[in-house]
Amino acid sequence: MNVCCICVVGKSNNPLYLRVFQTLEEEPALKFHYIAHTALDIIEEKVASRKNTTNSADTNLGLLFPTEVYKIYGFITSSKTKIILIGDETEVKDSEVKNFFQKLHKILVDSLSNPFYEYNQQIESPHFEQQVQGLVDNFSSNKSLQKKPSGFKTRNNQSMGSMAFLPTNANI
């Protein structure tokens, strides 16, 4: 799988971070916002359905849903921070996605530990950016032998700016 977009959403569904690595469609900004929005709903459902089951402590929520061109994975931490991973359709093992989320979670927690970070606000740390880029590069290079899908476009280092229209009232 190639990482197309990573989105981190705070405990009251407030956006903390969104970054696009690759896009496979036109109008990526709108598309990824729409996907992230849908992903949050599905995360909420998954968490509710797992309540009182043996999986209730799991942070990795696995594949949330596919679209025609993307696969969307989810992760939720003990502090109810959500991480959404949007990838292309190339084959990937569940364990690799889980491993990716765990590493990203660690990077995230270290970044939140910075005393100059205002808690639950957007993450604007250059160090975080750099660490995430390293993680994504590493993840993608493991898969570099795989054929890229046709119509493939690459846009690196593109930030999506504000994500103000994500719902803020959902209670996950």
Added chain:
Amino acid sequence: MSNIAKLQKVGDSTFGRIEKINSELLTMTYGSLVTQLLRDFEDTDAVNKQLEKMGHKIGVRLIEEYMAKSNPSAGSCKEFKDTAEAIAKVGFKMFLGFNAQVTSWNQEQTQFSLVFQENPLNDFVELPERLKTEGLFYSNLLCGVIRGALEMVQMRVECIFVKCPLRGDDVSEIKVTLIDYLKEIVLEDE
């Protein structure tokens, strides 16, 4: 065994013996203090000064524990030269869990630098550009601690941060300068 190696051993064994905690707790607590002081004081230099002042009070109290726990005959603080190594190899190790190096002695042997790579106070910290420009020395508390502790062994020193990795330097460096020896103060028995 050289004096430095001996002190290093004292530092290691003392640190092994004493009660310890997860360094992250200290890291987070210190971070909370620094950001509060930045809100309380208008200019960054006043924050440097306040951190130094608080460090000084800590140093004055910490020497007691140093003497009690480290077997001070090995880490004797009679000569300034020995004192420097005792701070670097016993003091730093015992309280913060790492060693510092003593470098850059001047000819008169009244000034040296403490150089170190690790510093739990700095962990996870990303200093905003504004504070770099305004000259915040994030770990300036340490300067005060050294000054306060040495005051209790009758040495008046000046301590200043000259290098800090949070500002882009490769290491931390604190310059310590001996001003004079204080006269022994006789404390009343309690």
Added chain:
Amino acid sequence: MSNPAKQRTEVAASTLELLHSEMVEYTTNDSKYSSHKEKAYTVLEDMGFKVGIRLGERLTRDKGRFADNLDTIKFICKDFWSECFKKNVDNLKTNHKGTYVLHDSKFTYLTRLSLSTPEETANAAKNHVVFSCGIIRGCLSSLGVEAFVTAEINALPSVLFKVIEISRQ
């Protein structure tokens, strides 16, 4: 940032105790808030809160999610308490309606307090639990439990921490 990927490291417990004491001294006796005790406590508690929200994230990183609020409180009484206060909570009581009482019979920040008069000691004891109330409230908040946390000191060094949930989920 220095060395973020390193293994767990340790420092002397006394280093934190000395720093904590100085933070108490600063807010209650040497800052622009000192003349208003309530304000000084708010500032001290807030410093603790900021430590707590970060610790909550850090200490639960590999633990997975908690089933419910009681589960979260149990984590506070064990793992969290032993990291922050060097022992477990001795006793936990709850009315199952969102109020919890955590009893620590030998609270770490009070074990070495001794001043010349009982009044001074009692006052110092009060000052020395405020920051910790903030840490507990912060950690709970990061784990999704918004609560009031207060402390009651009856006989040094024993403390009752009272946690009252603001909103039940």
